[in-house]
Structures are given as structure tokens and as C-alpha cells.
Amino acid sequence: MLNIYFGNLKEVVYNTAVYFKNSYEDGWITSTLSKEIIKDIDKSEVLPNGIIQSPVLGYISPLQLSHGSKTLILIANDNSRIFNASPCGDNCAKWLLKIAESKDLTINLRHIMNFGDGDFNIHVLNTNKTVHNMKELIPIAGLLV
Numbered sequence: 001m002l003n004i005y006f007g008n009l010k011e012v013v014y015n016t017a018v019y020f021k022n023s024y025e026d027g028w029i030t031s032t033l034s035k036e037i038i039k040d041i042d043k044s045e046v047l048p049n050g051i052i053q054s055p056v057l058g059y060i061s062p063l064q065l066s067h068g069s070k071t072l073i074l075i076a077n078d079n080s081r082i083f084n085a086s087p088c089g090d091n092c093a094k095w096l097l098k099i100a101e102s103k104d105l106t107i108n109l110r111h112i113m114n115f116g117d118g119d120f121n122i123h124v125l126n127t128n129k130t131v132h133n134m135k136e137l138i139p140i141a142g143l144l145v
Contacts, residue, residue, distance in 0.1 A: 002100035005125040006144035012108040020070040090114040112141045
């Protein structure tokens with residue numbers, strides 16, 4: 001299940017780009033999930049050697065990925081921390097829900113992310129309530145951010 005804490009939280013990694021730079025592992029980039037994330041979010045292709053082919057930038061390193069891709073890759077692979085998912089745009093919301101299907105996931109948000117028109121299960125840690133759609137999430141999150 002996806003657990004979200006809205007607002008300030010002491011133990012959160014806020015600067016995900018710096019944390020990614022100093023902690024990512026090559027194997028993270030070449031995993032199936034990361035390849036799918038990078039293709040969707042950055043419109044780029046991960047090559048077998050871990051180099052990324054961007055249609056805009058050419059060949060790039062993982063350090064040049066978008067903040068959204070880097071944050072999602074951290075969230076998927078580093079279970080030792082809670083990450084601020086606010087660098088992620090709404091295009092990352094479906095990936096947060098997908099990652100949360102396979103593990104209990106806690107993130108921090110400082111804005112209201114649009115999780116789409118469908119149903120979902122998100123546990124808001126601030127209120128200890130589980131919401132199932134944006135209509136239920138917006139009033140709660142709106143009071144917290």
C-alpha cells in the first residue's frame with residue numbers, strides 16, 4: 001500500500017538528486033522497472049551498458065535523468081529511507097501506485113499529486129485514513145499542505 005505523509009517530516013530525504021548521485025547502483029538502472037520508468041517519464045531508452053539514449057540530449061548518464069525518474073528509482077530500490085516525492089510530476093503518480101503494489105511504500109509529499117480518475121488505496125499517515133480516489137484525497141491533503 002502507498003502511505004503518504006503530507007508536509008514536513010524530519011527523517012525524509014528531500015534532495016533526492018544529490019542522494020541519487022551518491023547512492024544509486026548500476027543494477028538499478030538496468031532493471032525492468034527502471035527501464036519502463038525512464039522510457040515513460042524521460043522518453044529515453046536504457047542501453048544494455050546502463051547508458052541512456054535520450055531523444056533530446058543524446059547519450060546521457062543516469063545522473064542526467066529527470067528528478068522524477070531519479071526519485072522513482074530511489075523509491076523502488078532503497079528501502080532504508082523515506083523520500084520526498086514532490087520533485088515528481090503527476091506523470092509519476094501511476095508509478096508510485098505500481099511500486100506500492102509490490103511493497104509497503106511510504107513517501108512524503110508537499111503538494112497534492114494527481115493520482116488520476118481511477119480507484120486506488122492510499123493511506124494518509126497524518127490522519128490515519130485510507131482514501132480510494134482523488135475526491136476523498138483532495139479535502140484531506142488540502143488541509144495538510
